[in-house]
Amino acid sequence: MATTLTPQTTGETEEISVTEALQQAMHEEMGRDEDVFLQGIDVADRGGSFSVSEGLLDEFGPERVRDTPISEAAIVGTGLGAAAAGMRPIVEIMYSDFMGIAFDQIMNNVGLMRYMFGGKLDLPLTIRTVDGGGFSAAAQHSKTLHSLAMHLPGIRVVCVSTPYDAKGLLKSSIRHDDPVFFFEHANVFNRKGEVPVEEYTVPIGEAAVVREGSDVTVVATQAMLYEAFDAAEELAGEIDVEIISPRTLDPLDIDTIADSVDKTGRAVVVDEPTLSASAQSEMVAQINEEAFWRLDAPIKRLGVDNVPIPFSPPLEQEVIPDADDIVAEVRTLF
Amino acid sequence: MAETPAEATRVELLRRMERIRRFETRVGELFADNELPGFVHLYLGTEGVAAGTCEPLSEDDYITSTHRGHGHCIAKGLEFKPMVAELYGKETGYCGGKGGSMHIADVTQGMLGANGITASSTPIGGGAALASQIRGNDNVAVSYLGDGATAQGPYHEALHLAATWELPQIYVIENNHYGEMTNTEVQHPVTDLVKQADAYDLPGVIVNGQDVEEVREATVEAIERARNGGGPTVIEAKTYRYEGHYEGDPQWYKDDEDLPAWRTADPVENYRDELLDDGVLTEDEYGEITDEIDANLEEAVAFGRDSPYPDPEAAYEGVYAEEI
Numbered sequence: 001m002a003t004t005l006t007p008q009t010t011g012e013t014e015e016i017s018v019t020e021a022l023q024q025a026m027h028e029e030m031g032r033d034e035d036v037f038l039q040g041i042d043v044a045d046r047g048g049s050f051s052v053s054e055g056l057l058d059e060f061g062p063e064r065v066r067d068t069p070i071s072e073a074a075i076v077g078t079g080l081g082a083a084a085a086g087m088r089p090i091v092e093i094m095y096s097d098f099m100g101i102a103f104d105q106i107m108n109n110v111g112l113m114r115y116m117f118g119g120k121l122d123l124p125l126t127i128r129t130v131d132g133g134g135f136s137a138a139a140q141h142s143k144t145l146h147s148l149a150m151h152l153p154g155i156r157v158v159c160v161s162t163p164y165d166a167k168g169l170l171k172s173s174i175r176h177d178d179p180v181f182f183f184e185h186a187n188v189f190n191r192k193g194e195v196p197v198e199e200y201t202v203p204i205g206e207a208a209v210v211r212e213g214s215d216v217t218v219v220a221t222q223a224m225l226y227e228a229f230d231a232a233e234e235l236a237g238e239i240d241v242e243i244i245s246p247r248t249l250d251p252l253d254i255d256t257i258a259d260s261v262d263k264t265g266r267a268v269v270v271d272e273p274t275l276s277a278s279a280q281s282e283m284v285a286q287i288n289e290e291a292f293w294r295l296d297a298p299i300k301r302l303g304v305d306n307v308p309i310p311f312s313p314p315l316e317q318e319v320i321p322d323a324d325d326i327v328a329e330v331r332t333l334f
Numbered sequence: 335m336a337e338t339p340a341e342a343t344r345v346e347l348l349r350r351m352e353r354i355r356r357f358e359t360r361v362g363e364l365f366a367d368n369e370l371p372g373f374v375h376l377y378l379g380t381e382g383v384a385a386g387t388c389e390p391l392s393e394d395d396y397i398t399s400t401h402r403g404h405g406h407c408i409a410k411g412l413e414f415k416p417m418v419a420e421l422y423g424k425e426t427g428y429c430g431g432k433g434g435s436m437h438i439a440d441v442t443q444g445m446l447g448a449n450g451i452t453a454s455s456t457p458i459g460g461g462a463a464l465a466s467q468i469r470g471n472d473n474v475a476v477s478y479l480g481d482g483a484t485a486q487g488p489y490h491e492a493l494h495l496a497a498t499w500e501l502p503q504i505y506v507i508e509n510n511h512y513g514e515m516t517n518t519e520v521q522h523p524v525t526d527l528v529k530q531a532d533a534y535d536l537p538g539v540i541v542n543g544q545d546v547e548e549v550r551e552a553t554v555e556a557i558e559r560a561r562n563g564g565g566p567t568v569i570e571a572k573t574y575r576y577e578g579h580y581e582g583d584p585q586w587y588k589d590d591e592d593l594p595a596w597r598t599a600d601p602v603e604n605y606r607d608e609l610l611d612d613g614v615l616t617e618d619e620y621g622e623i624t625d626e627i628d629a630n631l632e633e634a635v636a637f638g639r640d641s642p643y644p645d646p647e648a649a650y651e652g653v654y655a656e657e658i
Contacts, residue, residue, distance in 0.1 A: 037468060063467075063468055064468065066499075068495065069491075069494055069495055069498060071491035071494060071495055072491075073457060073487060073488040073491045073492075074457050074460065074488070074491035074492050074494065074495040075495075076457070077454075077456070077457020077458055077460065077461060077488060077491075077492060078457050078458075078460040078461035078464050078492070078495060079461060080457070080458055080461055081398070081446065081457060081458035081459060081460055081461020081462045081463075081464065081465070081475075082461040082462065082464045082465040082468070083461070084441065084446050084458065084461065084462065085396065085446075085461065085462040085465035085466070086465060087464075087465045087468065087469075089461075101487075104451055104454055104488065105454065105457060105488070108449075108450075108451045108454055109449070109451075109454060109455075109458060113439075113447065114652065114653070114654070114655065115432055115652050115653050116429060116432055116433040116437040116439070116447070117428075117429050117432075117433060117437065117439040117441070117447060118427070118428060118429035118430040118432055118433065118439075118652060119430065119432070119651060119652020119653075120441065120652075121439070121441055122655045123655075153653050154653050154654065156654075156658070176656060177655035177656055178654045178655050178656055204658060205658035248658075251658050
């Protein structure tokens with residue numbers, strides 16, 4: 001599995017975690033551009049709730065690494081205002097569950113200001129947040145909410161699984177002149193993988209075929225990517241699974257996904273949001289539009305059925321998809 | 335008692351108020367004649383607040399505005415032609431017809447946008463002030479909000495953060511006594527909304543919004559404080575909205591018969607009389623100022639009327655800076 005997620009590079013690589021990859025991305029970008037700064041709850045002294053900003057305060061000081069009050073609307077709104085005034089802010093919402101407090105800023109200002117003002121205003125704002133369950137954190141600290149961001153024009157949506165993508169895409173997001181909503185995932189921070197020692201970026205808007213196969217396409221995001229690999233291993237010899245990591249959800253690289261479905265004729269989309277009007281729904285719709293005539297079976301979706309994330313471990317494990325669910329779903333297509 | 339500003343400043347204050355008054359009056363007519371799509375919220379009666387707060391600002395200072403933003407735009411120096419064209423939804427408008435009355439913006443003049451969501455622009459102003467603080471420059475941000483916005487969470491989050499970080503931001507509450515279509519007394523636990531500033535240990539100043547010089551003096555002090563690292567100030571301007579919440583609002587909720595005298599003291603006419611009485615202006619000079627404004631305005635109306643609508647395909651442009 002690990003070798004399959006290793007980037008194709010001829011240069012020297014090192015093995016790091018997703019957390020370390022995100023740290024490196026911010027270190028490098030803050031060192032590269034003095035307009036980049038970070039603000040959020042516990043991001044400075046504490047180094048972030050998930051340690052993603054560790055070391056930044058020491059290196060860049062309190063002007064550029066700012067502990068905020070617990071005020072998500074102000075965290076996002078002032079980040080946006082600073083972006084409008086020419087800065088390149090990174091703002092952190094500790095859990096995506098907390099974006100509700102800031103959602104007026106997100107849906108009425110962040111994604112709209114450029115357009116409403118006639119397309120004349122660059123807003124290089126990166127909003128980092130954390131999706132995902134699996135820690136008995138219960139319904140208000142476990143949701144996967146990137147579908148909400150995908151609904152909004154004017155905002156790019158990035159979801160990462162591997163250290164390579166985490167670093168390369170966070171760097172691209174910070175450099176991007178449009179707002180980017182960058183979704184990390186609580187269940188992938190400790191995943192390790194190889195990244196180039198040399199500087200690199202991963203472009204926004206490009207999916208990756210991370211495992212080649214001929215029988216079925218599994219599109220899997222965030223922690224689900226690892227579940228998909230486990231499922232593919234279990235199905236090996238029976239069904240040959242191709243796995244695609246979309247990496248950017250808005251805009252979705254539908255060409256790469258559709259090319260795969262052209263080859264396999266079957267698709268399962270696995271992502272962690274509740275299913276109704278979800279990222280999975282959007283991906284299924286786009287696959288349907290682009291690859292319908294090559295399909296040998298209906299496109300399937302996996303996600304959390306439309307229930308809140310429960311607290312008790314057996315309940316939580318029940319609702320969040322895993323490799324067994326993917327194996328079972330794939331088998332229904334044959 | 336306010337110290338009297340220099341004569342040129344006084345004339346400029348009157349000129350900006352007259353520009354707003356004449357613009358808004360004309361917009362009201364155009365709207366009544368069904369020339370303008372959508373809806374408009376007029377600034378009539380509150381001209382002293384925008385003029386008195388914007389006059390001391392430089393072009394590099396920022397403002398953020400509200401749904402009732404025409405007055406702020408004009409006071410900050412935006413031009414009639416692209417403003418009127420925007421109200422018509424024309425290609426030549428400030429936003430190419432994509433924003434309309436509630437979203438006029440011109441970042442090159444520090445105008446970070448009118449905003450249709452109550453209190454939503456206050457954190458944006460805080461962010462512009464934050465950019466100044468990080469860069470160590472002199473620019474301040476003035477954020478306008480209505481009385482109703484003082485009940486909104488984002489205002490308090492923005493105020494809390496600005497106070498904690500001592501951002502160079504000035505909050506100007508335009509208390510025009512109606513939050514949308516309901517009297518302020520029904521909506522707030524206090525009469526003086528600026529009292530909320532006490533909770534953030536910020537200076538809070540009440541001014542008569544109908545007295546442009548009093549507004550200006552309070553703003554000059556607040557700007558000084560902000561530029562010298564003294565942090566935010568909250569100014570509450572007591573003022574009065576002549577028109578309804580929107581044009582066409584029947585205003586059944588208004589109690590105009592019982593208005594105290596200060597509410598009906600017209601900020602523009604009174605100030606004009608004062609400048610004439612003080613010999614700062616002659617009738618002829620006043621006439622020259624208003625003639626020029628009226629001529630500019632009629633040119634702008636013609637420009638708005640005659641400008642082309644945007645190509646429908648333009649609806650798909652300007653969402654992103656970078657195509658992917």
